[in-house]
Amino acid sequence: MSRPIHRREFLKQGAMGALGLSLLPSIGLKAAPSDRLRVAHIGLGGMGNQHMQWFAALPDVEIVALCDVDSDHLNGTLQSLKKLHPDTQAKTYADFRHILDRQDIDAITCATPDHWHAQIASLAFGAGKDVYGEKPLSYDVREGQMMLKHLNKHNRIFQLGTQIHATDNYHRVVEIIQSGAIGKVHTIRLWKTGFSPGLGFPEAQTPPPSLNWDMWLGPAPYADYFPERCHKSYRYFLDYSGGIFADFWCHIADVAWWAVHPSGLKSVVARGGKTDGVADAPKWLDADFEFENVKLFWTTEPPDVPGAADRGIGAYFEGDKGTLICDYRTRSITINGETMEDISAVGKTVPRSPGHQQNFVDAVKSRKQPESNLAYAREMTLPMHLALISWRLGGRKLEWSAGKEKFRGDKEANGFLSRERRKEWDLV
Numbered sequence: 507m508s509r510p511i512h513r514r515e516f517l518k519q520g521a522m523g524a525l526g527l528s529l530l531p532s533i534g535l536k537a538a539p540s541d542r543l544r545v546a547h548i549g550l551g552g553m554g555n556q557h558m559q560w561f562a563a564l565p566d567v568e569i570v571a572l573c574d575v576d577s578d579h580l581n582g583t584l585q586s587l588k589k590l591h592p593d594t595q596a597k598t599y600a601d602f603r604h605i606l607d608r609q610d611i612d613a614i615t616c617a618t619p620d621h622w623h624a625q626i627a628s629l630a631f632g633a634g635k636d637v638y639g640e641k642p643l644s645y646d647v648r649e650g651q652m653m654l655k656h657l658n659k660h661n662r663i664f665q666l667g668t669q670i671h672a673t674d675n676y677h678r679v680v681e682i683i684q685s686g687a688i689g690k691v692h693t694i695r696l697w698k699t700g701f702s703p704g705l706g707f708p709e710a711q712t713p714p715p716s717l718n719w720d721m722w723l724g725p726a727p728y729a730d731y732f733p734e735r736c737h738k739s740y741r742y743f744l745d746y747s748g749g750i751f752a753d754f755w756c757h758i759a760d761v762a763w764w765a766v767h768p769s770g771l772k773s774v775v776a777r778g779g780k781t782d783g784v785a786d787a788p789k790w791l792d793a794d795f796e797f798e799n800v801k802l803f804w805t806t807e808p809p810d811v812p813g814a815a816d817r818g819i820g821a822y823f824e825g826d827k828g829t830l831i832c833d834y835r836t837r838s839i840t841i842n843g844e845t846m847e848d849i850s851a852v853g854k855t856v857p858r859s860p861g862h863q864q865n866f867v868d869a870v871k872s873r874k875q876p877e878s879n880l881a882y883a884r885e886m887t888l889p890m891h892l893a894l895i896s897w898r899l900g901g902r903k904l905e906w907s908a909g910k911e912k913f914r915g916d917k918e919a920n921g922f923l924s925r926e927r928r929k930e931w932d933l934v
């Protein structure tokens with residue numbers, strides 16, 4: 507393993523000396539090969555292709571490998587990469603473990619479905635790779651704990667793929683709230699409109715020849731294939747994810763965790779609807795969380811307050827001196843019922859990001875954790891898992907011990923903190 511360590515040392519020195527490779531324009535100019543991070547992309551569906559395009563545009567990155575269990579996705583992404591970089595030497599793989607075996611790869615990105623995130627990241631940490639991994643961080647609570655353990659053990663870098671974290675909008679909201687403009691925040695309301703679809707009642711089929719279905723399932727329980735269970739719509743099955751709630755939680759919870767840092771969770775209770783087809787993730791889910799420092803509510807509808815109605819995914823902060831509403835998609839904020847672009851009186855106190863992917867690349871070089879690092883991402887993701895457990899238990903109110911990371915006096919609920927993985931993919 508001496509070669510990657512030497513490479514990283516070299517990259518680190520290069521990054522410090524070359525005062526911002528990120529100042530180079532993102533298209534065309536590449537850093538010298540020895541200054542480039544060698545990156546592999548694993549999972550090449552919708553988001554994996556986005557990863558490839560983002561990283562292909564960074565001057566100090568070279569994409570050296572691509573991996574997918576569906577050869578159609580693999581070949582399609584290679585063709586797209588060749589359009590961006592006709593001279594690419596990237597190799598293709600059907601099994602990510604061959605990528606982890608390569609000593610010349612510094613970092614991977616992972617955009618597989620959620621049930622693979624923890625296994626791939628943890629094995630990558632053990633193989634000396636840094637990871638840019640998609641949200642949600644993990645499939646369940648124990649997997650998040652295992653990821654953190656492996657990250658620390660192998661001294662690796664991790665960035666959660668919540669790219670909105672890097673935008674000026676979230677930075678501004680954090681600055682305004684932390685300036686005390688609305689006083690001490692005691693209540694946060696997060697919401698995402700829309701429902702998980704039921705997907706009808708499809709018949710089992712033979713998987714297409716391009717797809718290694720067993721490898722797609724990986725740690726998840728065996729299930730017969732039908733297309734709705736696989737690409738994209740897997741997120742509406744509890745074996746792989748948690749529906750629209752789990753899909754969107756991190757995107758907007760991020761600004762709440764960053765601005766207010768809810769901590770010392772005491773209880774959670776969730777209500778929700780079932781879908782009317784084969785999909786079994788909640789059609790909708792609303793949850794109430796009690797933290798030591800704040801009450802937090804997640805709903806499927808915006809709260810009934812001025813400025814919230816037209817925002818599909820938003821956050822409402824209620825402080826003892828005022829209120830603030832922001833959302834995922836726009837720059838507009840509503841303060842005490844008045845919608846505006848900004849409050850100029852509040853200074854820019856939070857350092858701006860060079861871009862979410864560049865922030866990861868810089869972190870790999872400097873060996874300082876990036877903004878959406880694993881410890882932060884895990885804290886922010888954990889309540890989402892607990893709300894799904896409350897829903898699965900019919901809306902039971904669950905008391906939580908934040909210190910022990912266990913439910914108090916509820917063996918059945920604790921059973922949902924982890925699931926059995928198929929043997930080859932257990933995580934220890």
Ligand SMILES: NC(=O)c1ccc[n+]([C@@H]2O[C@H](COP(=O)([O-])OP(=O)(O)OC[C@H]3O[C@@H](n4cnc5c(N)ncnc54)[C@H](O)[C@@H]3O)[C@@H](O)[C@H]2O)c1
Nearest residue numbers: 549550551552553574575576579617618620640641737738
């Ligand atoms: N950050 C964002 O804004 C954002 C947006 C969309 C999706 N995502 C996340 O990205 C992930 C992927 O979502 P998607 O919509 O692209 O799903 P998708 O179904 O389109 O793509 C997943 C890909 O992973 C491949 N795959 C499955 N198991 C694999 C394995 N073991 N090794 C290699 N490849 C494997 C699949 O064949 C497929 O090509 C999800 O976790 C999702 O939550 C994030």
